[in-house]
Amino acid sequence: MFTGFLCLLLATGAANAQGNLLLMPRRVVFEGPKRYEELNLANTGQDTARYLISLMHIRMKEDGGFEEIAQPDSGANFADRFVRFFPHSVELGPGESQVVKIQLTNIRQMSPGEYRSHIYFRAIPNEAPAGDTTATQDSGLSIRLIPIFGISIPVIIRVGESNTHVTISDLSLQQSEGGIPRLSASMHRSGNMSAYGDISVVYTPENGKPILAGSVKGIAIYTPLPVRRFRIDLDNKKDINYHSGKLTVVYSTPEEKHPVTIAEAALTLH
Secondary structure, rough: OOOEEEEEEEOOOOEEEOOOHHHHHHHHOOOOOOOEEEEEEOOOOOOOOOEEEEEEEEOOOOOEEEEEOOOOOOOOOOOHHHHEEEEEEEEEEEOOEEEEEEEEHHHHHHHHHHEEEEEEEEEEEEEOOOOEEEEEEOOOOEEEEEEEEEEEEEEEEEEEOOOOEEEEEEEEEEEOOOOOOOEEEEEEOOOOEEEEEEEEEEEOOOOOOEEEEEEEEEEOOOOOEEEEEEEEEOOOOOOOOOOEEEEEEEEEEOOOOOOOOOEEEEEEOO
């Protein structure tokens, strides 16, 4: 039997439905006196769903992608030794929900800094009908592909004060194959902890009011990654002239009422 595998690594937002699993929140951060968190799971599908829950470790790459690792990179710490959760598996009928409890442990053994692992929800596939196979007439070999769905969210523990600093550089504007304006930039992180926030791109004409040209929510730069490069497609509005004025990229905390700017950079358009 050959098995397909699909794992989605989520690092943004408050809630998300992937497949038939609704998960809230989508990132867990322990800092200050916080020692306990609850994850709310809900099955939005029509069939019973089963999930195994475990901890895994990932590395963020410069393009924002992820890869699983077994040992922490220099400057990074895993959180698994300081986290316990219950239950370790769930079974949800259609429309059912359940809480997974996450708690810190052994915190006296922690030195200042940031610790991160990912809690992984791995779907247990239902058995396919007996006739659901693909066979070759020549060899008689029967192959059944079973996609395995999974969601992973970060569990972050922060001890002590953050000295993290972020800057933005290398701004450039191109056009995609479809003629959509696309802004590229690099985000540089230094310090002892990860950065997390929303990106907004504001167009300011030479004479006129600023216009929001694009935005992306929930952009993380995990330790120990020093640089994350990103691209964002911008609005192709008639009242935006990408040959004059300027574009300002703002990276800010995700608080809706009073966001705080983490980093900012501008590109003069010609």
